[in-house]
Amino acid sequence: MYTIALEGWRRGLSLKFNSYKNGNKKDIRYSLSDGMQTHHFEGSGGDLNTDEAVAVCDDKGLTKQHLAASSVPVPPGKSFGIEATMGEIIEFANKVGFPVVLKPIDDKGGNGVFVHLRNEHELAEALNESRRKECSGLLIEEHIEGEEVRVYVLAGQVLAATKRVPAHVIGDGEKSIKELIDQKNDDRKNIPHLRHRPIKIDDKVKRILSSSNLSMESIPKAGETIFLRRTSNISTGGEPIDVTDMLTAEQKNTAVKAVSSIPGLMHGGVDLLVSQKYKAGAVLEVNAKPGLGSHLFPIEGEAKDIPGMMLDYYFPKTKKMPGSNSNVYFDFQTIKSSLDSGTLREIKVTDSPASHLAAKVYKITGDLDPVTYLPWFQKKVLEKELHGFMKKKSEDTTEIMVAGSSKAEVDAFYEVFSHGSIKSLIAKIEEEDWTKPVKMGFELIDGSRSLSVQELENKIVNTLRSYERIIKDKEKVEHQINKVSNSRMWKWTSFIRKLGKPLRKK
Template structure:
């Protein structure tokens, strides 16, 4: 059966693969939710292959991989390089459109062989990754032939039923209510999910059946599925089957029952035997004909083993292609099952956390498999962001679409991409010597998150000098020496600045007046009150155009109009301003200064760093689209310890800025051409930093220091200078200080994209050591032994496992142990960057932890082993007192999960409601974010 309308005329015989791309993204999920099973969200890979006919017509195919270590044999650290090699090998290969399935089967076999090479495990590895490639090739072939995905596979039916809905209520009144709300006469099965106690589960089962019979008698004969969440050994399972059969015979349960996921994984191969127990009961116990065993989905070997044996034959099979190793392999297994069990029913399922690609593929596969009765296909990722879009508005129906009918949607992927592969690779056009800086502490620092880097680097330098630290939040620490002198730091709020400095710097008009008194160059201007439009026009005439209009308070360039040249332009700008959120607020009219945006960092009375900030931009290569270039830039930026997570995002301003230059997200930019994506320089929005202190003209340094000295008690300051040329004297150019910032972010100079990194954090500590006479080490230590004492909600939530995994990954040695209900200790030994990052990251913990403080003290104790050890592992996960997950949780870290992560979540519905990342930011992070945004004006 085929229903697609293939392309008119002769379809091409083959395609040559010209390009292969993969994008890794984190599956959005609420890791802090009570039922969350993970501490790190897994990656999915979107795979896209492009093929060309001999006539130069180009098509592309899309696939998605859901690598899940325990089920699909994909460990990101290995699967991602594997995918890289596989895609590299694919380019230049041909794909026959005459016999596409055979051809693709051939390709995937080669990949399976390659995946098996380094394995003694009988299961081939990277099965989900291989399925991602296979799906992309199938989609490519389908699109080139102009048929739907299912028609390429060989359609067996038009529609399939979704898996029955789940009823989760346990409260009797809620159960009654549930059935009362069901449509009268609806004849659909029902699914129930078990809890912790089997006896309670069986009572619940009967309660539901009784309620349904009473409230909706017409549905009473419909099967009920009961999911036991795969925890029983064979003998216990057998007992359940017997009990259920008797209850059904006694009329307490419906006659048709599906017992789902009854057997634990280790007894899975005895599923057919269990079915035969049920079958023989059906013969012995009148009225209990219909107990069907539906084992959990499994890998290829387990599935082959459980289909049937001498003891019996399975009647229902759950096929999850990513676990089995692909679409074509799933079809083979299904056909095999049909031979063994001609009446057997197939359920097609997928892992939760997928985009629409996976959803479409599973829906279509279910229409191609023999005896596929139910399909569970969902696209939870799309609730959070759209990784794909419909290829065509017209040909979007299940009968008319080409392939999956989907294309990559780069708009969201620009900021979601965590990794990216492109073949053939395009040689970098970067001018030699102008490559972005990379930082070797990035792997230690990145889990901390961009906003906590501020707080980390000062602690790092304190510890490196032999001082101890006591951390309370991502940004707050108390540093002390052995004599007990204590100094608090909250990022750049430090003991060498006074309260007044912060009050003054916060207010633009106070700053202007003070700096003008001190003879610093400030733009002539003043603040007006909402509605003072007439006076502001007179004022602009007096100071002379061009002028800038901006809100007195606020950030991010909202409501700012620059380069206003006349009364009429100012009138228009004021009219626009009154419509913004700042409409009735105070506003500033000041002289427009031409020039680039510089942040001059002053510590004490010395300029310690100078950073030029330029707007987010990409440089064309003649091949990639703007969207692809943006992803490439964002992924490369991940090598910056501070700016990595502060990506370029696709939004209306970027679209507007591109539009002004005549481009869209799909435009291919000529090689070597730089295009700016925003008009503002915010580093938080993908802007770039260039450290240029060595080139800074002395007159600019002198003016910067004078500005800082104009504010009493300002021990540290970021002076925002507008300059035409930072190498020229101030009096030879248009230049002025537009703002000063008491909380200017240190990492901006410490981790610049280009130029010389300056370790300002070290100067912070050295100046404090000198000013307060702290006892410290004369030299910065290269390695440290730290004793960490962690307080708060860290017991029973997998904190130790998480800590051990992170420490091991960072190459540290030492140990971790719980020492009380809300307390733990660790010894951390290794390179300063890694050990101190651990001291910072310890305040975060895994998603369900709530650490409240971490004390890091130097110790002479050395670890006994050259590895990191978790003591008393058993107590780490259990017995935890219920408490609230911590405020320090950071979802944006990108620590990779490993095979020790338990993945018991098998129900698509278990993916909790996704929430805005905003909600998960702690107040400190929000502040840091705000302060950083202010940095960029």
């Protein structure tokens, strides 16, 4: 959402965000307008995709029907409603032949997907687990070994392809699997798309390790790859690798044909399975609102600017706008928090500066306290239509960064430091050019890293789990105490404890 909105805003388009009720939760839409036409978006989905196309993509069974009707290769399979019996589903699985894949027809991000189910017993267990969760139906498919590739298609053209490798670690002969997972999760924090998608150690991971006679304490050999998941979803620890230039013409054609098989779908993501059986690729899913992070932040290969190419398609006149190379950005987190909390229902973002901003940072040595003088500096910065921040670097050093449409405007800010009450607090000023991105507005940075909403939610969940464990442990201890207190031995020995009290006092 943010990458597309930011690209459009930098091109000079008017940007609005608004909240709406999506079932039982609040969600966010946004619009971009050039004054003549306005387009509406949800996530990476735009209004050039019809509502009917989105509805088809949201139903895996319906998607499969459209693909098959257009002779697009798909793994053999069938969808079942919630009224279907376990016997009917197992009977079909035997007809397809084990191993099979079980998917909820309306879930996203790999939730509730079971792969490589080898027999009736494993399928029955997966069915029982699936039916404990709310879904409108299930899809059974033949399990085919191969590589899964997410292909992004826009207006009949393949723009990007990313291979997704399931969560795994590579041994070094010294660290345990648990230590390797921790190390990989630390590395994922440095990649925006993966930062809040760690490899989670759950029952599925433990079962996969156990099937290979491994545990969290096992130490893999140097260079040995240990897979932790059977699905390659990024949300469960998968890793994206750009393979756009490696796709064959036949594979690209399959992806393009898949999108065109769904009436009203102009752009979307195609999950393509490439194997010995399906060298041109078999289509697993088509998504009208696919995540773009894998294409923007691949672990290996070249990033693809999908937001830029999307805006070229929706607003072709903005293709060479100077603002598209701007170094300014807006504070999306505050917007999202305001809409999520219900404080506001619609927010229009202040128009973007027309060009790349000139910026400079002043390093001030002296007794200048950022907290005390923030309102004063904020007023001066905004009066001059500049942007920037104040930051306490050390006990006697403060940084003030300012950015404006020209170098002259930024240089002119220096005169602010000659003001009487401020000048007396400054011992020395050093200047440097600022080359990093600039956030709109003026703020105080206190030096501590703020937590995102996702990180706060994770901390809350972990705290609640810890609290539940403490309560359970407390109940166990109280049960044991009651058990001992009510025992005959405890009652018979009470006179000994009474005799012991005077001795303890002495």
